[in-house]
Amino acid sequence: MKIAFYGSSLLSSYWNGAATYYRGLLRDLALRGHEITFYEPDIFDRQQHRDMDPPDWARVVVYEADELSLRGVIGRAAEADVVVKASGVxxxxxxxxxxxxxAARADAIRIFWDVDAPATLSEISGAPDHPLRRALPDLDFVLTYGGGPPVIGAYLGYGARSCVPIYNALDPATHFPVPREKRFAADLAFLGNRLPDRETRVETFFLDAGWRLPGRDFLLGGNGWHDKHLPPNMREIGHVGTRDHNAFNCSPLAVLNIARxxxxxxxxxxxxxxxxxxxVGACLITDAWTGLDMFLREGEEVLVAxxxxxxxxxxAALTPMRARAIGGAALRRVLADHTYAIRGAQVDAFLRAHVRRAFAGRAA
Structure with missing residues (x-):
């Protein structure tokens, strides 16, 4: 099928945390025979901070963020069998x-793909005239980056015909163990942009730990932290492009995840x-959140705080031997259960099932 995907950016992860999610899923769909065209606006200096060349598995159209260019890319939706509008363009x-x-053809599959469903639902909850709420009953699917039963129930309650979480995953072709690098050496590292709905949790989970362990080394990556008051044992390095993610995650004793x-x-x-x-086989420490056990086993494949x-x-209690054991177990788990090949097969299956149902309906 021809898929027209309107998203934030495929080519740049600069202020764009969804980049690797898009890449993993769309690359797998392309390998399954789908023809991908990704439309992304030239905003936020992303094109000046590309960390990926245009791939051979997708056509990327970069357009100016003005009304004339917008009309042009909107019109291209009529060429597609599947039209996807992602959140947060x-x-x-x-x-x-x-x-x-x-603009989509009458027989095209229409999808809203929400890469920040909790925030989107919060935005539309008190706004019955919100454009997304008005659009939901006419869409074939809402796909989400995550959210589980609460998100599914909320979208169905707002009139969506179908809501399916397509969770983040691993693309083993791009993220895999590499040698450690001194520039990313630390006892604990965290990578994430400074955002209003994350900053307090970063203070609570990461900065606080740094103050508590003055003899250990901490590494902070991501945009926006340059003027933050940090513990003296915490090194801030700014944006880390996706080409360096493997080394960033392999080099410290442990890596911290902090949800928004x-x-x-x-x-x-x-x-x-x-x-x-x-x-990459890193030892991951994550903040606690409901549903974690669906992805990783606490104490065996991940540490929870x-x-x-x-x-x-x-x-403080983590030894290099235990860190390697946890990281190795996590790597085996995600390769078995959480790859983009698995997620892509899920998307491919329901797209093809939708086409079969539509064809059967017309034949009847």
Whole structure:
């Protein structure tokens, strides 16, 4: 099928945490025979911070963030068998949703793909006239980056015909064990951009642990932290491109995952970073959230902390041998149960099933 995908960016992870999620899923769908065209706006200096060349498995159309260019890419939706509008494109989101769904052919599959469902649902909950709420009954599917039963129930309650979580996963072709690098050496590392709904949790889980363990080394990666007051034993290195993610995750004794507020509250929302870290065999410490056991076993494949004191205690007790054992178990688990090949097969199956049902309905 021809898939027109309107998202934030495929080529750049700069202020764009969904990049590796898009890459893993769409690459697998392309390998299954789908023809992918990804439309992304030229905003937030992402094109100046590309960490991926245009791939051979997708056509990437970069357009200017103005009304004329917007009309042009909206019109291209008519060429596709599947039209996908992702959340958080970052420019003309509401106009893009309405435009591409209106331009889509009558027989095209229409999908809203939500890469931050808890935040989206919070936004639309008190707004019955929100463009997304008006659009939901006419869409064939809502796909979400995570969220589990609470997100499914909320979307169905707002009129969606179907809501299916397509969870983050590992692409073993891009994330795999590599040699350690001194520039990323630390006892504990965290990678994440400074965002309003994450900052307090980073203070609680990461900075607090740094203050509690002055003799250990901490590494902070991601945009926006340059003017944050940090413990003296914490090194801030700014944006870390996807080409360096493997080394960043392999080099420390352990890696910390911290969910954003809404995702931690909703549960069933493992971040991309979880699978990237496990995919290189890193020892992962994560904040606690409902549904974690669906993805990793606590104490065997992941360590779980409920505050900074827990993080500090987990790190203080962690030996290199135990870190290797946990990381190895996590790598085996994600390779078995949580790859983008598995997620892509899920998406491919329900797209093809939808086409069969539609064909059978027309034949009848």
């Amino acid at each position: 970052g420019a003309y989101d509401e106009e893009l949703l309405a435009g591409v769904m209106h 507020d809404s995702m931690a509250t909703t549960g069933w929302s493992p971040a991309t970073r979880v699978f990237e870290a496990c995919g 409920r505050d900074g004191q827990d993080v500090a205690e987990q790190l």
